Structures are given as structure tokens and as C-alpha cells.
Amino acid sequence: xxxxxxxxxxxxxxxxxxxxxxxxxxxxxxxxxxxxxxxxxxxxxxxxxxxxxxxxxxxxxxxxxxxxxxxxxxxxxxxxxxxxxxxxxxxxxxxxxxxxxxxxxxxxxxxxxxxxxxxxxxxxxxxxxxxxxxxxxxxxxxxxxxxxxxxxxxxxxxxxxxxxxxxxxxxxxxxxxxxxxxxxxxxxxxxxxxxxxxxxxxxxxxxxxxxxxxxxxx
Amino acid sequence: xxxxxxxxxxxxxxxxxxxxxxxxxxxxxxxxxxxxxxxxxxxxxxxxxxxxxxxxxxxxxxxxxxxxxxxxxxxxxxxxxxxxxxxxxxxxxxxxxxxxxxxxxxxx
Numbered sequence: 001x002x003x004x005x006x007x008x009x010x011x012x013x014x015x016x017x018x019x020x021x022x023x024x025x026x027x028x029x030x031x032x033x034x035x036x037x038x039x040x041x042x043x044x045x046x047x048x049x050x051x052x053x054x055x056x057x058x059x060x061x062x063x064x065x066x067x068x069x070x071x072x073x074x075x076x077x078x079x080x081x082x083x084x085x086x087x088x089x090x091x092x093x094x095x096x097x098x099x100x101x102x103x104x105x106x107x108x109x110x111x112x113x114x115x116x117x118x119x120x121x122x123x124x125x126x127x128x129x130x131x132x133x134x135x136x137x138x139x140x141x142x143x144x145x146x147x148x149x150x151x152x153x154x155x156x157x158x159x160x161x162x163x164x165x166x167x168x169x170x171x172x173x174x175x176x177x178x179x180x181x182x183x184x185x186x187x188x189x190x191x192x193x194x195x196x197x198x199x200x201x202x203x204x205x206x207x208x209x210x211x212x213x214x215x216x217x218x
Numbered sequence: 219x220x221x222x223x224x225x226x227x228x229x230x231x232x233x234x235x236x237x238x239x240x241x242x243x244x245x246x247x248x249x250x251x252x253x254x255x256x257x258x259x260x261x262x263x264x265x266x267x268x269x270x271x272x273x274x275x276x277x278x279x280x281x282x283x284x285x286x287x288x289x290x291x292x293x294x295x296x297x298x299x300x301x302x303x304x305x306x307x308x309x310x311x312x313x314x315x316x317x318x319x320x321x322x323x324x325x326x
Contacts, residue, residue: 003285018255051284076259077283077290098287099258161301165272165292190297192269 005030008049008074012098021105031061032068035105043110045101046071046093053080053095055087062091069110070094072101079173080139095139117158117183124207130214141174149217154210156181162204164192171200179213180204224260224286225312232264232313235278241267242275245309248289259287263309265298 003011006027013033017025024036028044036042046061046068053073062068071093073080080095088095094104094113104113118139125131125144133145137153144152155170155177162182170180179202182189189197189204197204205213225246232244248261264279266272272292279290291303298304304311 015258049284051280074287075284076287077279097258102258159291160307161291161293161297161303163272163291163293163297164269165276168269168273169276188301190293190300192294192297 009047012047029064040108043069049074051078053084055083068093070104074098082136138174153177154179154181156183158183160187162189162193164196167196181210229313231282239271239274244313245311247307247309259289261289263291265293
């Protein structure tokens, strides 16, 4: 079942090669590939395949070339630590999964690519009158610093049907959080998801209610 | 390793897990069903009898999730009934194999 880094990168290359924006693709290293595009300049992507992306996972990949513009982690059921995201940023690289890499292929400036979901939430939080700062703990977890109120740690989950398993898996993966932001505009939580959240003492909020929650202590 | 290997790999994993966890149903849904070549990930729904079974299935799926870009939704039977998810999302059952005739991406 396990694949070597070369096999994973080759599999990603085959996916990317089928995109209409792509003219050619070359594996340049077991963890890197060069994407030649029809309209925009070529770019280099780093590829990893782990459950948890840490600094130690991406450091050797980034060290192979200053030209890496995005690092993609293949498994969808995976997560990035805040420290790994910061290292990618210091390198001037975007980060994400295979879906993000495929989206970035269509962007002229790959380095500035940010998943729309993250961009929307960060922008909304920075514009909130109570928010004085944001610390990114993981890809889906932020610590929100608030004026005159305790900091609040939340996880954002992008499910159409948020289940009890989604919330339990988020707790296993990310540890403690004070609130769940259900970040899919059409999403809803099942009764079981609400029960699981209650048992953890956390609320589940859609975007509008989450912004209101930030004004309150509890 | 290619896309065609994923369905047998999931069905094999489902069969293995089902020897330890009774009464599960496995479905594919989303963009992989419509256009597997262009899809970035593979949406998989597993319906389980209980929360405990859901936790066991989640744990047993770790290796498969590292090998493939699987996006997993695990529901209890109550949640599946509450949301009618399998029907509303046009999910296609892959295990137990409907009719016991195997699974084909080209048949609906």
C-alpha cells in the first residue's frame, strides 16, 4: 500500500499533466516537479505525503531549491502544523494539498496562492473590532487574541454534513479547542455532532454566529 | 500506481475492516465519481452502526489515507438517516458490493 516519494510525486505529476493549463511536467527530484504552463511561467512544486506536516518534513524538501513556489501534501486526511506553515512562508512558498496545487496551476503568482477558505476567515477575523491578533496553531486551528477578553482557540471544519466523527477526529488531531467554526456556507451539523460538541463543552457556529461569539466571554 | 487501483484498494480495506467491525456500508461520492482523472481527491462515506464502530473504522483507515488522497466522512446509521446523505449526494455503494457483482465506476 505504501508508495515511495518518487511514486507519489510521479502520481501527482500524472494528475497535473492532465490539466488543460499544463504544457509539460518534469520530475526534478523525488520530492519536486517542474510544471510548464501554456500561459504563465513555469514553477516548481514540492511534494510530500504524510499524515502530519511538520517543519522537519518540509525542511529537507525546501532545502533542495529556493525555486520551490508551493509545497503540497498528498493525503487529504492530514494536517499542517503552524510551524511548518511558517517555514513555508519564510521560504516564500505557498502550502496545501493536491487540490491546492491544482488550483495554483491556474494562478500567475503561485507563491501568493492561499486557499480561499483560509483567506476568507483570516480577512474576516482581522476586520473584527474585538480581534487584536491571530496565531495560527495548525492549518485549521487559530488562537484569536481579543481586546478585553480571553483568547479563543477555534477549529474550522469545512463539512457539508458535520458529523460526530468529524469533531472527535478534530479533537484527536488538534487537541483542545473552544469552538468549532462550520465553515461551509451550506453545511449543517448532525444531532450527534451537536451532542459530541456539547460533551466537550464547545459550541458549533456558522460564520455569522461565530463573529458574534467573538464578542462574548463564554 | 494509478487511479484504477483505488476502488479495489478501498474494497479490500473495507472487507478487512468488516471482519472486525460488523455492519458497515461503504460509498464513493463527489467529483471522483464524475471525473476520476481530474479529481484531486476521493470522497468516501462509511456508515457504521455506532460511535464506537466509527472510531474503529477511522483508526483502521489511517494507512489507506496515507497512500491515497481520501476525504473521509464517517456517519452512524442515525446520522445517515437524519441527513439522507447517501441519497442526496448520489453516493455509489462499493462495499458490501451491491448484488455481489463487483464495482464499476462506469455503472450507475
